[in-house]
Amino acid sequence: MTVVPDRTVTQDVTSSELLSVIASRELVGRHTVFAGIGLPTLAASLAHLTVAPGLEIVYESGVCGAHPSHLPETIADSVLITDAEAVLSIPALFGYVLQGGHIDVGFLGAAQIDRWGNLNSSVVGDWHRPKVRLPGSGGAMEVMANSREVFVVMRRHEQRSFPAALDFCTSPGPDRARADGIRPRGAGVTRVITDLGILAREGLGEELRLVAVHPGITVDQVRSATGWDLQVADTVDTVEPPTADELRLLREDVDPRRVYLR
């Protein structure tokens, strides 16, 4: 088991476990979540067992209401199809489910996020001759534009992934859409869960602000790991560390073979 140095108080909790548990708690009261593989699947699966028993996970591949016999290794794992409630075509999934407005929370990752919750998953450097070519949008742009709200999980809270300006904006939040003359729909990013704490914003016109830190992390640490002058809530909570119950469910029921809990 990898021990996260210095950044968490509980020495025997991995960063994947910590981020999954914190993200799962944020899903309380939500009904439909659009989740990719990895931490989002872990968070949504744990929420299903804890704070959001009615939660439906919708996968980009077209699967709704999956009942997998094993933890899926990809968004298109055959175990997601067998016993599923519905398997839709890609035009139906993106057109009717996502653009039709049926997703409460979309989970996204990114290489970079800015103060408004705009995301870069395309390139490091210039698009035409990038230092690093990343996979690109996939469906992220549509998840951002059409979900009621978006949660972002960032494994490392540091200046290069929280820059003052993105190298490239792949998936814009509602403020950028409006500035471009396009009527925004969802709130964009409302939660950013990192290894240092939680950032939040409500929607249009709001910057991300620090609302919680993990035990042992100071507000100044988070501010100095952020590439812009980070807004801080009047009251910054301390995140409750993962409970024994949450960890047991995660380790024994959700990912017993530790596919993602590295």
Add this chain to the structure above:
Amino acid sequence: MGPAAPNSPPADRRRPPTEKVTTMREAIAAYVHDGDTVCLEGFTHLIPTAAGHEIIRQRRKDLKVVRMTADIVVDQMLAAGCVTKLVSSFVGNSSAGSLGELRRRIEKGEPEPLEFEEYSHYGMVGRYLAGAQRLPFYPLRSYGGSDLPSVNPAIRKVMSPYMAEGEQPEALYVVPPVHPDVTIVHAQRADRLGNTQVWGLTGVQAEAVFAARRAVVVVEEVVPDEVVRSDPNRTVIPAHAVDAVVVCPWGAHPSFAQGYYDRDNDFYRAWSQISADPGRLRSWIDEWIHGTRDHADYVAKLGAELRSRLAVGEALSLPVNYGRRR
């Protein structure tokens, strides 16, 4: 009827029912030419890998490849020197890592630059939908505020001609149709005429086939007509949209065919290492593609142990009653 529109599909598919079953070698020779726009679809499921390998064996050049998730088979075609342009919305090795050749060509222009026309997933879907319906564009609610339109001038903004009373006119982004010279998809089964049945993830195969001028369907098996007709709702591509049917068991490896074989996750993970080293990548292509006569030879080389590991058990659907008038 007037003359066919320039982008209409060929009329000769509507010939009297004839067998369209052919070999992979003949299908690629007949339908994929140097310089063509070739669409390979299959959204993580039923990826037409065997067709990509045969394109490499026949050393096609200057292809423009259209594919939503440019993954291992695209990296292989790039490394084999078949491709000058890529149209795609995701350029990664699934969640298993990187595509080495694609990154070298885009990041360093080595061994030669790759023209890349980039979209989001729904942008690509919109291009297939517009292509299949012979529409001039397809509107979407995404792209507003994204930097993608600044690097892809094909993504444009229009004003909606409709508005509710008291509302401001609404702007939307649109994408253009795509009309591949040929679309190649993989499926579980078809009849000899090309009625193609898919289950599990059906992806965007039907739209990609209808958008194209020609279509080749590669299947795990050809089944008797009555098998298809016992469950017509499972046919996602009708015969009149198909030019050739190729029987090619395990033709989607390392991806999977629901109910036939599972995904070879070890190979996906291995690809990030293989493709990271140009020399190792070329050796792989020489050994596994040029070094095999055809896909059956490739499958034999995979070995019985691997095929047994990827074998799946049964989960049969219950039949439905279509009814028969008495």
